[in-house]
Amino acid sequence: MRNNATVYLIGAGPGDPDLLTLKAARLLQQAEVVVHDRLVAPAILDLIPTSTRCVDVGKSAGRHTLPQTQINALLVELAQQYSTVVRLKGGDPYIFGRGSEEARHLVQHDIAFEVVPGITAASACSAYSGIPLTHRGLARAVSFITGHFRDEEQLALDWQRLADPQLTLVFYMGLNNLGEICRQLAAAGRTPTTPAALIESGSTPQQRKLISTLQHLPAAALREGFQSPSLIVVGEVVTLADELDWFTTRATVPEEQDYAFVG
Ligand code: SAH
Secondary structure: OOOOOEEEEEEOEOOOHHHOOHHHHHHHHHOOEEEEOOOOOHHHHOOOOOOOEEEEOOEEOOEEOOOHHHHHHHHHHHHHHOOEEEEEEOEOOOOOOOHHHHHHHHHHOOOEEEEEOOOOHHHHHHHHHOOOOOEOOOEOEEEEEEOOOOOOOOOOOOHHHHOOOOEEEEEEOOHHHHHHHHHHHHHOOOOOOOEEEEEEOOOOOOOEEEEEEOOOHHHHHHHHOOOOOEEEEEOHHHHHOOOOOOOOOOOOEEOOOOOEEEO
16 A cells, blocks of 8 residues: 655765755755664754654664664555655765665555765765765776674675776774774785775864775774764875865874875
8 A cells, every 4th residue: 555655765975065956955845754774964963853763873894873674664554654754874875874664665565765876985985085986097997895794794895806006995983893894805815005095084173094004004094083974085086186286274293104194
C-alpha cells in the first residue's frame, strides 16, 4: 500500500552550509521531520525551522547509536505519519553513506523516495585544501576507498592496484588505520616518499591539513593529534597543496622532517 509520503535522502555536504544544494536547502524548510546523522554540521542543522521535528540517529564509524536496521524501520514508520520526510546525511548519501541501503528498504516497502546528491568529503577537502584529485601529468584516476574495517577483519584491498603512481587515493574513515594503510601501500610498491595528506573537518572553520609523505604521515598525524572526521589523500597531486591553497590564510611552516602542518 503506497501512501503519499516521500522520503528525501539528502546529502548535506561536508559542513559548510554554503555547499548545500538549493534543493537540499528548500527541502529542509519543507520537511515535517528530519532524520540526521552525527556528521551533519550544526551550522546546517541550524537551518531547519525550530518547529520541525528532528531525530538524531547519531551514527559514526564504529559507534552506531541506532543500528542501520532500526534507522531503516524508522524511515518507514515516519513515512506512515508524515508526507515529507528528510533523511539528512553528511557528504553524499551514496558515497560511504549507506543511503542506498535505506533506499532499498524504502523500495521494499513501496515508499516513494528521491535522492539529493551532496558534495562528498573528497570533493570538498580537495577544493578547500588545494589538492586537486586529478591533474594532467600527476594523476589520471582517483579511487575513493573505505579505510574502515572491523577489528577481526583485515583491510582487504587490492594493494597492488593502489600502488599505481598515477592514481590518487582518497581514504574515508581511515584515520584509525592510517599506519596500516601507509604500510600496506609501501609494501605493495608505492614509493615511501609519495606525498600524502590528512584533512580534518574539511570546509569548516576548524579545517586542518597535514602535508607529509607515505612514510611519515602516521607519526605526524599522531604528533598533531588529528581527529575524526579526517580524510587521507595519497598521490602526487598533494604537491600542489601549497600553491593552490586559498582557504588557509597562514603559510605552510616546514618542520625538521618532510612534513608541514597548516592549522
Ligand atoms: N557520505 C559521506 C562520507 C561518510 S563516511 C561523504 O560523502 O562525504 C565518513 C567519513 O567521511 C569520515 O570518517 C571522513 O573520512 C570523511 N569525512 C566526512 N566529512 C569530512 C570532512 N568535513 N572533512 C574530512 N573528512 C570528512
